[in-house]
Amino acid sequence: MERISILGGRDKAGRREDLDLTLRRGDILSIVGPTGAGKSRFLEDLSCLAQGDTPTGRRVLIDGKPPADELRYALEGRLVAQLSQNMNFIMDLTVEEFIRMHGECRRPAQPDRMVERIIAAANRLTGEAIGAETPVTQLSGGQSRALMIADTGLLSPSPVVLIDELENAGVDRSRALELLVGEDKIVLVSTHDPVLALLGSRRLCFRGGAVWRVIETSPAEQRNAARMAAVNERFLELRDLLRNGATLEAEPFGDCCV
Ligand SMILES: Nc1ncnc2c1ncn2[C@@H]1O[C@H](COP(=O)(O)OP(=O)(O)OP(=O)(O)O)[C@@H](O)[C@H]1O
């Protein structure tokens, strides 16, 4: 696959969505909009390679053509990997069993090494270490998220990665993105976070169930984004201090905002 295109459908009121968007390998897009604006629905449309058969009526083309049914319904070697907003483990497996099961279809040369690498990567994303023997149902929200991110980043062959809400709680987002944003992947990140909103070279703005604007970032925006990221870093440090029971008597932002 070289490119994936999304053709507009209808918004929630049934009005036509004016959209003909083509994404190529290496593209990173942010998805922004108020709650309920249709961001998750858009990612679902991509994930299932919609063919006018979802509530939005959107259509997805692969290299300019509708995907063959085999591709649409194939469970292994899927085209699209999705980290969804509401993700819970319901299986009774340990972390190691989960990774092995998931990795089976990739047939790695060294399965033990693979398990180690994924757990190590997950542990670089989260404060509380995950052990191989921990049952997945006992992981905290942040730990589950970190495990899924490491698993997708290191194991998933999918050229398209969809991330619904890469929130701050419990995962180091910049490391998570480094892991997920492979050179030749297409990555879409839906977010309410202003720093992540400015991460992509383009962002899709949603309103009422449809894309209403596609914005290409400018150099000025990029400069502002770097400053916002610095403020955000500091903000996260402050959060950790407070989480760990410290008091905050000094000026919190010092010179990071000047
Ligand atoms: N074009 C559309 N036509 C019909 N229904 C839609 C359309 N777009 C979204 N919806 C529906 O509207 C509801 C809210 O959309 P969605 O969950 O995508 O919002 P969201 O932007 O992800 O919100 P949040 O930021 O809270 O996660 C969902 O039930 C979704 O299926």
Ligand SMILES: [Mg+2]
């Ligand atoms: Mg959503």
